[in-house]
Amino acid sequence: MRITRVRLISQIFFIGLALFFAFITQFSYLKGYPVSLFLEVDPLVAIASSITTHTLYRSLIWSLVILIPTLVLGRFFCNWICPYGTLHQFVGWLFSNRGPRGVKERLESNRYRKWFALKYYILIGMLVAAAFGSLQIGLLDPICLFFRSLTISVLPAVDMASGWIYVQPFVYQFAWVVGPILIFFVAMNLVIPRFFCRVLCPLGALLGLLSRVSLWRIERDEQRCDNCKLCLQRCQGASDPHTALRKSECLVCFNCLDDCPHGALGFSMLPSSPHHEVAVPDLSRRRVIFAGLTGLLFFSFSRASGEITKNFKKEVMRPPGSTAEPEFLERCAKCGQCMRVCPTNVLQPAMLEAGVEGIWTPVMNMKMGYCELNCTLCGQVCPTGAIQKISIAQKLGVGEFTDLGPVKTGTAFFDQGRCLPWAMDTPCVVCQEVCPISPKAIFSREVEIVNRWGKKITLTRPFVDPTLCNGCGICEHECPVKDYRAIRVTAVGETRSRDRSLLLK
Amino acid sequence: MRMDRREFLKRAAGAGLAIAGSALGAAWLYDPRGGAEYFRSEENKKTASLKSYRVDRGKGAVEMTVVRGKDPEKMMRAGIQAMGGIGSFVQKGDVVLIKPNVAFDRAPALGATTSPDVLKAVALLCKKAGARKIIVADNPINQPEGCFFKSGIQQAAADVGAEVMLPKPGAFSLVKIGGEILKTWSMFHRPLEHATKVIGVAPCKDHNLCSASMTMKNWYGLLGGRRNQFHQQIHTVIADFAQMIRPTLVVLDATRVLMQNGPTGGRLSDVQEADTLVIGTDMVAVDAFGYTLLGRDPEKLEYIHKAEARGLGSTKWKEQNWREVLAG
Numbered sequence: 001m002r003i004t005r006v007r008l009i010s011q012i013f014f015i016g017l018a019l020f021f022a023f024i025t026q027f028s029y030l031k032g033y034p035v036s037l038f039l040e041v042d043p044l045v046a047i048a049s050s051i052t053t054h055t056l057y058r059s060l061i062w063s064l065v066i067l068i069p070t071l072v073l074g075r076f077f078c079n080w081i082c083p084y085g086t087l088h089q090f091v092g093w094l095f096s097n098r099g100p101r102g103v104k105e106r107l108e109s110n111r112y113r114k115w116f117a118l119k120y121y122i123l124i125g126m127l128v129a130a131a132f133g134s135l136q137i138g139l140l141d142p143i144c145l146f147f148r149s150l151t152i153s154v155l156p157a158v159d160m161a162s163g164w165i166y167v168q169p170f171v172y173q174f175a176w177v178v179g180p181i182l183i184f185f186v187a188m189n190l191v192i193p194r195f196f197c198r199v200l201c202p203l204g205a206l207l208g209l210l211s212r213v214s215l216w217r218i219e220r221d222e223q224r225c226d227n228c229k230l231c232l233q234r235c236q237g238a239s240d241p242h243t244a245l246r247k248s249e250c251l252v253c254f255n256c257l258d259d260c261p262h263g264a265l266g267f268s269m270l271p272s273s274p275h276h277e278v279a280v281p282d283l284s285r286r287r288v289i290f291a292g293l294t295g296l297l298f299f300s301f302s303r304a305s306g307e308i309t310k311n312f313k314k315e316v317m318r319p320p321g322s323t324a325e326p327e328f329l330e331r332c333a334k335c336g337q338c339m340r341v342c343p344t345n346v347l348q349p350a351m352l353e354a355g356v357e358g359i360w361t362p363v364m365n366m367k368m369g370y371c372e373l374n375c376t377l378c379g380q381v382c383p384t385g386a387i388q389k390i391s392i393a394q395k396l397g398v399g400e401f402t403d404l405g406p407v408k409t410g411t412a413f414f415d416q417g418r419c420l421p422w423a424m425d426t427p428c429v430v431c432q433e434v435c436p437i438s439p440k441a442i443f444s445r446e447v448e449i450v451n452r453w454g455k456k457i458t459l460t461r462p463f464v465d466p467t468l469c470n471g472c473g474i475c476e477h478e479c480p481v482k483d484y485r486a487i488r489v490t491a492v493g494e495t496r497s498r499d500r501s502l503l504l505k
Numbered sequence: 506m507r508m509d510r511r512e513f514l515k516r517a518a519g520a521g522l523a524i525a526g527s528a529l530g531a532a533w534l535y536d537p538r539g540g541a542e543y544f545r546s547e548e549n550k551k552t553a554s555l556k557s558y559r560v561d562r563g564k565g566a567v568e569m570t571v572v573r574g575k576d577p578e579k580m581m582r583a584g585i586q587a588m589g590g591i592g593s594f595v596q597k598g599d600v601v602l603i604k605p606n607v608a609f610d611r612a613p614a615l616g617a618t619t620s621p622d623v624l625k626a627v628a629l630l631c632k633k634a635g636a637r638k639i640i641v642a643d644n645p646i647n648q649p650e651g652c653f654f655k656s657g658i659q660q661a662a663a664d665v666g667a668e669v670m671l672p673k674p675g676a677f678s679l680v681k682i683g684g685e686i687l688k689t690w691s692m693f694h695r696p697l698e699h700a701t702k703v704i705g706v707a708p709c710k711d712h713n714l715c716s717a718s719m720t721m722k723n724w725y726g727l728l729g730g731r732r733n734q735f736h737q738q739i740h741t742v743i744a745d746f747a748q749m750i751r752p753t754l755v756v757l758d759a760t761r762v763l764m765q766n767g768p769t770g771g772r773l774s775d776v777q778e779a780d781t782l783v784i785g786t787d788m789v790a791v792d793a794f795g796y797t798l799l800g801r802d803p804e805k806l807e808y809i810h811k812a813e814a815r816g817l818g819s820t821k822w823k824e825q826n827w828r829e830v831l832a833g
Contacts, residue, residue, distance in 0.1 A: 027650045027654070167671045167672070344647075429713060429714050433712070433714060436609070439766055440769070478733050480737075482731075
């Protein structure tokens with residue numbers, strides 16, 4: 001069997017596996033499957049989050065499984081495993097002119113362009129921001145992008161058409177942004193095949209830098225080569241196999257081996273003559289410094305806006321078990337796994353609520369859902385520990401965690417001007433009914449009043465006990481005052497940060 | 506170049522067809538109604554109606570049995586035996602809908618949901634009677650899959666080969682209820698459509714607003730739409746439930762009773778073992794008795810009296826044909 005056939009099988013297997021994991025990342029199917037595996041083996045997630053936190057969280061150690069072979073074989077991940085890369089390759093293939101008349105067009109489309117180096121500058125900027133504590137790689141990391149797009153836009157759309165994904169349809173705020181970003185990157189394959197992989201992908205850039213030392217590479221036999229350039233026809237990385245190979249661009253797809261009519265190309269260990277390769281990407285030192293400075297300035301400018309200190313927003317309620325906000329931003333890779341697994345749809349991608357650094361990080365929106373009391377699934381699937389893996393006992397603050405007390409994600413407040421028994425002489429207290437705490441965090445007082453028609457009526461008026469409220473938000477979710485609820489949860493009182501606590505303890 | 510005749514005729518025919526097509530299309534789609542009729546037509550949307558699932562067992566039949574014991578299976582068997590045997594309720598080929606209360610994502614021991622053992626006992630009896638299929642359905646307040654899983658109801662259903670029907674959006678339709686407040690309402694209708702017999706199996710619970718959640722309140726869980734508005738007139742709405750559905754049988758599961766912090770509970774100390782099942786055909790009577798298990802006075806439970814006033818049942822269970830049985 002040809003090696004390209006083996007590669008295709010590998011690609012189909014891994015994109016299938018990724019889709020399978022994305023599908024089963026939900027309460028009913030999640031049975032100990034490593035559903036975040038792709039994120040855990042992603043070397044960019046591992047390296048960037050170890051730069052921000054100085055630790056390698058739990059399963060991220062598995063990234064060595066990709067990292068070590070890259071040092072020997074080059075960027076094989078991009079064309080053998082990466083599901084996002086496979087998607088782009090497929091679309092590029094679908095729209096390419098594959099007939100005999102398309103040769104010229106194909107050679108042109110796979111020509112190396114100087115600006116393909118952009119991805120290295122993106123990587124450098126992001127890593128510098130990471131060094132200061134802002135994890136931004138998730139914006140463009142292909143695995144994060146792939147899973148985030150599936151969770152927020154694709155799966156809800158599939159469910160709309162089929163009803164296969166959810167029992168009760170899930171929706172995500174800004175699905176209309178995340179979806180079109182996916183469409184844009186996919187559509188760019190019509191202009192330049194694998195545009196995303198060649199131009200933007202920071203993981204590809206990282207692996208490209210690492211592959212500098214790799215022992216194996218594509219090698220051209222100059223005796224046999226007659227410079228027909230046919231090897232470029234389906235070259236995925238635009239890595240110039242017809243001349244001095246750009247090692248950092250080569251995706252090890254092996255198409256050139258198939259396409260060479262003279263058998264001049266091979267994959268061999270240790271180059272016979274070093275001038276046959278360009279081992280380092282063509283980066284200018286000044287541009288590298290400029291990219292680094294941009295990363296630094298991004299960090300300073302976003303922190304200067306105060307969104308994680310003085311000006312933090314009441315809407316930024318993080319999932320239970322989340323680390324305090326500065327560390328949260330060091331850890332969250334914006335992959336969306338927590339939003340996928342959340343059984344109630346309460347976890348939503350932030351746009352600018354959490355500051356520009358917090359784009360696509362999870363926040364709780366109680367109109368969409370609420371935090372299920374006996375559930376810690378978000379922390380189970382989080383690959384980076386932004387949401388720590390906590391047990392139910394720890395979340396509830398029982399058993400050995402009694403001293404820590406329950407994890408609180410915020411506090412509920414009544415809006416007496418909108419609450420039916422407070423403002424409109426109408427019985428209700430649905431909030432109290434659904435409060436899952438025992439004794440209930442919502443208590444009530446009965447009052448006897450004379451209504452406007454002179455009739456004596458008894459009303460049950462609800463109050464919040466802030467010592468018991470854990471901010472789960474089911475009261476807000478179930479409140480019948482649908483548009484702007486009469487009880488609303490805000491972030492104050494969350495246990496992840498002393499700065500944002502409410503009561504003296 | 507001048508157009509020749511053939512070309513002219515071709516174009517004229519094409520244009521004529523296009524004009525005729527647009528005119529026909531417009532006539533077909535034409536809607537002459539204005540605002541008033543438009544909004545009225547929303548009201549007249551097609552509604553389904555529920556059939557009665559009751560069985561006629563003739564005069565003098567036992568209407569309610571109170572069973573005391575430890576083993577739900579033996580208790581159910583003995584209780585139903587005292588009412589004439591399961592054969593008088595479920596026949597061969599019946600499709601039985603069992604409606605537990607799985608509203609919350611709670612472990613069985615917390616008493617917020619129907620005990621899986623009681624559900625199993627009911628389902629086994631139906632199977633014995635030759636039911637073709639048993640459906641277990643509820644529309645929980647918490648997330649459905651989690652509720653069915655953690656309450657143990659899913660496992661119980663699987664153990665007896667019953668099908669769990671989850672409240673998918675397509676399973677709801679507008680149903681004519683004809684109550685005092687609930688005229689028509691969105692209902693989890695699909696299981697009711699399939700069923701030929703319906704058995705409600707409700708836990709006995711304290712409730713923050715209406716004082717107790719028992720067999721009448723249990724039907725709340727088959728409703729959809731904006732059901733969080735029911736609390737504004739909770740007692741009338743619960744009485745409407747008795748009008749809405751005529752079940753074959755109701756079972757009040759008081760093996761555990763949630764005495765406080767209802768309807769969610771949450772601590773074992775909220776729960777008391779009562780080792781009792783109340784089986785009956787009159788929900789009002791069953792709930793009147795059930796209220797005493799919470800240690801409260803049925804005279805003060807508003808909704809059962811509202812239902813009684815409408816002739817939907819009797820709060821005076823003592824005057825009915827009832828039995829008390831010890832089992833297991």
